[in-house]
Structures are given as structure tokens and as C-alpha cells.
Amino acid sequence: MKKYVSRRAVATKRSAIRELLKLTEEPDIISFAGGLPAPETFPHHELAEIAADELREHHENVLQYGLTEGSLTLRRAVVEWLQPLGLRLSVDQILVTTASQQGLDLVSKAFLDPDDVIFCEAPTYLAALQTFSSYQAERIGISMDEDGMNLDILEQQIAVARQEGKTLKAIYVIPDFQNPTGITMSLEKRGRLLEIARREELLVIEDSPYSQLRFAGEMIPAIWSLDTDGRVITLMTFSKVLSAGLRLGVLFASDSELMDVLVRMKQVSDLCTSKLTQHMAARYINEYGMDEHLRMVRACYRKKRDMMIAALERYMPQNEGITWTHPDGGLFIWVCLPDEIDTGKMFPRAIENRVAYVTGSEFYPNGGGKNAMRLSFSLNSEAKIDEGIRRLAKVVREELAAKRVGVSA
């Protein structure tokens, strides 16, 4: 049957995270693997009331097809919500998506031909890498500093790729509380990234699922708000701020030609996003307001981050060169173990000890991250975070001891 499979499908590998998520179904495993939002943050009573009312009173509208661009009600609500936060938008610069994963697919479908180059952070969001490769694009990973992508390396890599005669299209970044590292790109780097993109005539794909989840430090303007020539396309999603199950996101493009292409790509993907979910989100924003809700969500994640960092400090072996990031928002902490430890090889031992993480190498487009792992602090209770890190530290300690025996043997 292989002969029927397209080159695109062959290039698309199964997501390791999706496979790992299956483990979370085993009740005694404490999984820090999936980047799932905390269910206690879902405003389910309010959404239930809105949904019931929409279905009772407006069923002719919400059970019908809608505009490909998205419902005006939702786009207006998004403009009003984000305007005070410094994201200046007009309704026609917004395309509603079936969450950001579709945004990534549309952007890839619209702008990436086979062998085109897209630069991204290394490490970066695994499913973005999968999407780019499903369009047979070449993904070039650029290593990260504490304040985001290393732009000197980006410039070098752009020069190398140009010399090799490649077609360069875009730079993909997750500037706020990045998945998987939790790192935030500095304002200075956002400006410089945009200058590079302008000079090199590249699009910037700014993926921002976590920007509204800052629970410490100062807000940094989105790259979108620094853009003057319409080369930035920004993706936002309701997944981590309202509900992942609504499958709802918004894509911003200020250039009308780019927007037109994206709308056409969405048309062939799914005609339109569910009107019911769009109206649920719009009415939630209009009737309850995102500000108060987000205060609760941020407080929830802040507590969980604090608990995970405290547990790492308490349980992880000291003076072994183990490091972890201190994110100011989002859902993830990135842990680097000594070079001799391979978190992939360590994984079965972690499962034996009923704890799970995502191995660092999954997030690298061109290799690397063997000694790293991503921990998500969003899903588990504080007590489970503590217990899970205790288990993980035990596994790490045993792994370090085994390496030492191996070396001295």
C-alpha cells in the first residue's frame, strides 16, 4: 500500500508528544510531558451557559456555515480585547483559525514550497517542525541564548544558505515563554530580528500562544507591533487562555495580499471554523472580560511554576551541572543534564519510576538536545509536581551513578 502514500505524508513523522500523551492515561504516571492547559482554568460554567443560549436562541446562525475569515463578532471582540494591550489591529487583519496548529499549516501551505528554507529556534515547537517538514521545507535551527534566538548565528546561517543557492522564505519564532524552553526574546532582539528579516526579505512568523500568560516581569511588545512593512504574521490561540478544546485561534496579517492567500488556503482546508465555538469565545470576552479570567489563570500557573522550581531545587543532585530555566510565564521549564546523560535512553527508567517528560532532542530540527528535557508544570496539582520531581531526581541520580560506574569500570 506504500505506493499510494504522498511524499508529503512520508515526510511527516508521528509526533513523539502525541505518543507520550498516551502514557498520561495511565493513572499512576505523573506526566510532565504534554503541554496541556490546567482544566481548573477552563471557565466551563460560563461557557456552558453561553453555548446553551447560542443553541437555543441563535441556532440558525451558529449551526450554519460562516465566513472563511471568521465571524465578525469574534474578530471585533479580539480587536477590543487586544487593543489596550498594545496590539493594534483592525478586523480585516484577522483570520480566525481552527487554533494555532491550523495557523501554522496555513502559513506553510501559503508560503513554503519544497526545499524552501525556514529558520527557527533550536529547540522549537515540535509540531511546527512537523508542519514545515510536511510541506517538504528545509528547517534550519538557530541556537538560543537566554534572551532568545542567537541572531549572529542567524545572520551567518542566512549567508551560508544564500551561498548555497537556497530559497529563503521565513523566520519562525515563539518570542514569549517559548515552547519548549520557557525563554522570552528581549525587546532588543525582537527589533534586530525584524531588521534582519527586512534586509533579507524574509517573512517573520510570530507564534504567540503564551504571550498573555506572563506572571512575572515586564510585558515586552509583540514583534507584530514593531512591524512597519507587513512582513510579520502573528498567531494567537484561545487554547491556553480559555480552552484547548474549542480549537480556536486567530492569525494576524497586515498585508492584504498575504491575507488573501491565507484566506484561500483556509478555504481549501476547512471552509470556516465552527461558528458555535467562535461565538462562545466572543461572548465570553464581551460578557465576562479576559482580564479578570487571565488574572486567575496566571496566578494558577505562577504557583505551579514556583512549586516545580522549588522541587527541582530541593530534589535534583547539587553540583552536577544540572540547570533549568526560570520562565516568567507560559507552561514549560527546560532542564539540561550533564552531557553524558541521554534523556532518551533514560526515559524507560523514568517510566519505571512512574514519571514522564519530553526528551530534548525531539525539539531540534537538525540534531542536539540529547541531554535536555522539557517539563510542563501546567497540568498536575502542586502535590503531584513535588512528587513527580522527586521521582525524576531519583532517576537522574541513578543515571549519574551508573555513568560513573561505567567510566571507572
Ligand SMILES: Cc1ncc(COP(=O)(O)O)c(C=O)c1O
Ligand atoms: C508554540 C505553539 N504553537 C502552536 C501550538 C498549537 O496550539 P493550538 O493548536 O492548540 O492553538 C502550541 C501548542 O502547544 C504551541 O506550543
